[in-house]
Amino acid sequence: xxxxxxxxxxxxxxxxxxxxxxxxxxxxxxxxxxxxxxxxxxxxxxxxxxxxxxxxxxxxxxxxxxxxxxxxxxxxxxxxxxxxxxxxxxxxxxxxxxxxxxxxxxxxxxxxxxxxxxxxxxxxxx
Numbered sequence: 600x601x602x603x604x605x606x607x608x609x610x611x612x613x614x615x616x617x618x619x620x621x622x623x624x625x626x627x628x629x630x631x632x633x634x635x636x637x638x639x640x641x642x643x644x645x646x647x648x649x650x651x652x653x654x655x656x657x658x659x660x661x662x663x664x665x666x667x668x669x670x671x672x673x674x675x676x677x678x679x680x681x682x683x684x685x686x687x688x689x690x691x692x693x694x695x696x697x698x699x700x701x702x703x704x705x706x707x708x709x710x711x712x713x714x715x716x717x718x719x720x721x722x723x724x725x
Contacts, residue, residue: 603695608719611685619680619719621695631699632706633678634658634669637721639691646707647693648680651700658706663689685723692718 607619619635634649648669650657657669668681678695698712705711 603697603714603716605693605695605716605719608693608721610722610724613686613723613725615685615723616681616683617685617721618682619693619695619721621678621680621716623676623678623697623714631697632712633671633695633697634706634712635680635693636696636709636712637689637691637693638718639688642691644694644709646709649696649706650678651703651706656703658703660707682721685721687723687725690721690723692720694718 602624603621605619605621607617609617611617630653632649632651635647636644637647638644646660647663648659648667650669659667666684671678695716696712697714700706700711
């Protein structure tokens with residue numbers, strides 16, 4: 600079991616910054632990946648960012664690259680998403696995920712992730 604719990608969501612204005620955090624009750628084993636997906640109002644869930652625990656590989660959606668940064672704290676066992684220069688289109692529920700994607704080409708695929716947090720709301724006003 601790897602229950603995930605997110606925190607840090609909220610209401611901000613366009614251009615502001617926000618940091619989301621995710622804590623896992625236990626660290627997954629092997630070649631796992633952790634990351635974030637989001638679902639905007641009336642939209643399908645979409646990949647935001649992820650990294651593979653073994654190795655320096657990080658992945659970002661084109662829409663957030665250069666504005667968002669995913670990082671991990673091995674000591675605390677947390678994964679964070681620093682979001683800068685937020686835009687109204689970043690509004691949505693953000694989910695922390697963990698799983699074992701079958702290769703780097705599958706890291707951005709939602710079905711590759713076994714564990715999902717409950718989600719935290721991020722609202723960006725214009």
